[in-house]
Amino acid sequence: MPHKYASRGRRAIRFAAASAALFSLACEPTNKGYSPNQPVVYSHAVHAGALKIPCPYCHYAAERGRHAGIPAAQICMNCHSQVVKDHPEIAKVKESLKTGRPIEWVRIHRMPDFVYFDHSAHVNKGVACQTCHGPVETMGRVTQESPLTMGWCVECHRKSWPKAVERAAVAALNMPKEEAFPPGTAPMTRANRLTDCAVCHH
Numbered sequence: 751m752p753h754k755y756a757s758r759g760r761r762a763i764r765f766a767a768a769s770a771a772l773f774s775l776a777c778e779p780t781n782k783g784y785s786p787n788q789p790v791v792y793s794h795a796v797h798a799g800a801l802k803i804p805c806p807y808c809h810y811a812a813e814r815g816r817h818a819g820i821p822a823a824q825i826c827m828n829c830h831s832q833v834v835k836d837h838p839e840i841a842k843v844k845e846s847l848k849t850g851r852p853i854e855w856v857r858i859h860r861m862p863d864f865v866y867f868d869h870s871a872h873v874n875k876g877v878a879c880q881t882c883h884g885p886v887e888t889m890g891r892v893t894q895e896s897p898l899t900m901g902w903c904v905e906c907h908r909k910s911w912p913k914a915v916e917r918a919a920v921a922a923l924n925m926p927k928e929e930a931f932p933p934g935t936a937p938m939t940r941a942n943r944l945t946d947c948a949v950c951h952h
């Protein structure tokens with residue numbers, strides 16, 4: 751997975767600088783409650799809620815790598831070339847396609863670049879979008895529901911660790927869970943702990 755390491759050097763330098771500068775681990779919340787206006791009025795409550803369009807229809811990249819991605823205007827037109835064609839917001843989508851100028855969606859959730867986060871590492875291990883993003887399918891305008899602080903990440907990682915060890919052991923031994931784990935045993939085959947600094951800072 752080359753993307754994982756692409757900007758490793760630069761991140762490591764930034765992280766060293768941050769660590770040196772900040773002895774206080776009083777980590778700041780990063781924008782909880784942030785809910786900016788968007789250039790096109792788009793409602794998750796309508797699309798993911800009422801119409802029940804699955805999240806991966808538009809955010810399919812979340813299962814494949816670091817970023818969940820924002821859908822291209824063409825994805826809107828899969829439907830809006832047929833339905834609600836004359837809405838003023840859809841006119842903006844058509845304009846974007848005509849000019850080739852992408853819609854400038856305002857980014858809401860963002861990690862500092864000395865932190866490594868990966869959607870697929872979570873989504874493919876059964877962590878639901880809503881666990882971190884709240885009930886997006888009820889939101890007219892997306893709001894950041896979680897603090898995205900280091901404490902928030904680490905708290906869940908501490909709780910998730912035993913299950914992660916178990917999952918890795920079962921995969922490594924290639925045998926059913928009951929055989930890999932006779933009562934009272936817990937083999938530690940996973941190299942890192944989910945709370946090691948290097949999991950999120952490398």
Ligand code: HEC
Pocket residue numbers: 788792794797798803804805806807808809820821855856857858859860879880883886887891892
């Ligand atoms: C029909 C397409 C579509 C579907 C389905 C959809 N989204 Fe989105 N999503 C978007 C678009 C467009 C944006 C950017 C505009 C915005 O923030 O509302 C977005 C933004 C977001 C954001 C904020 C991104 C940021 O900037 O930080 C989150 C979180 C999100 N979606 C989660 C979800 C979840 C969870 C679901 C399923 C419950 C879902 N989305 C379903 C199109 C979609």
Ligand code: HEC
Pocket residue numbers: 790791792793796797801803821823825826827828829830833834837839840843
């Ligand atoms: C899978 C089909 C589908 C996709 C993809 C889709 N829409 Fe829609 N959208 C609909 C339908 C159906 C309605 C009508 C909902 C209603 O009124 O009951 C709608 C309604 C709307 C409306 C009307 C106002 C509102 O919120 O009810 C806007 C604006 C809109 N969509 C924008 C978008 C944008 C922007 C995208 C791309 C990010 C998008 N849609 C993607 C099916 C879709």
Ligand code: HEC
Pocket residue numbers: 805806809812813816817818819820859860861862867869872873877878879880881882883898
């Ligand atoms: C473990 C917590 C967690 C889970 C689970 C999660 N996200 Fe995120 N999401 C984040 C964080 C943290 C960011 C900011 C990432 C960054 O800046 O690199 C983010 C950013 C986003 C963004 C902004 C743009 C991008 O490409 O990253 C979208 C859209 C999004 N998430 C949608 C989803 C959807 C849809 C799901 C479920 C399929 C999901 N997320 C599951 C934590 C999570």
Ligand code: HEC
Pocket residue numbers: 768769772774775776777778779780861862865898899900901903904907944945946947948949950951
């Ligand atoms: C599960 C992920 C995770 C782990 C493990 C983790 N961090 Fe972090 N760290 C973060 C996130 C996310 C941020 C940015 C948000 C914030 O500042 O709270 C951060 C921020 C920081 C900062 C900057 C603080 C600030 O206020 O800006 C330092 C320094 C730091 N981490 C050091 C460490 C050290 C040392 C360890 C190991 C003991 C560690 N981290 C383990 C996720 C993690």
Ligand code: HEC
Pocket residue numbers: 865866867868871872875877881882898899902903904906907910913914915917942944949950
């Ligand atoms: C709700 C729980 C939860 C939250 C919140 C969460 N994580 Fe995770 N994280 C997990 C689980 C579960 C795994 C998968 C563990 C496994 O391999 O079984 C994981 C895996 C990871 C991995 C891959 C680790 C590896 O060695 O494979 C990274 C990197 C990571 N998380 C970073 C973060 C960062 C950064 C944040 C905060 C922005 C965060 N996580 C927030 C539960 C969470």
